[in-house]
Amino acid sequence: MQRRESPAIFGGENAVPADRGASIPEDLIGHFVKGPMTAGAVQDASMAFKKALIARGAGR
Numbered sequence: 001m002q003r004r005e006s007p008a009i010f011g012g013e014n015a016v017p018a019d020r021g022a023s024i025p026e027d028l029i030g031h032f033v034k035g036p037m038t039a040g041a042v043q044d045a046s047m048a049f050k051k052a053l054i055a056r057g058a059g060r
Contacts, residue, residue, distance in 0.1 A: 032045055 037045070
């Protein structure tokens with residue numbers, strides 16, 4: 001079976017390859033997580049981070 005190339009995020013000449021193995025630096029996680037979190041708090045933080053990431057990638 002032929003392996004497919006990873007799609008690029010935010011196409012164009014500044015495209016960043018999608019890396020499913022990318023990791024988030026521990027200090028960045030420490031900035032957002034100060035202690036135990038409920039499932040709802042994790043979901044809320046994940047959605048807020050995703051929204052900010054998409055906005056930054058779209059140049060907003």
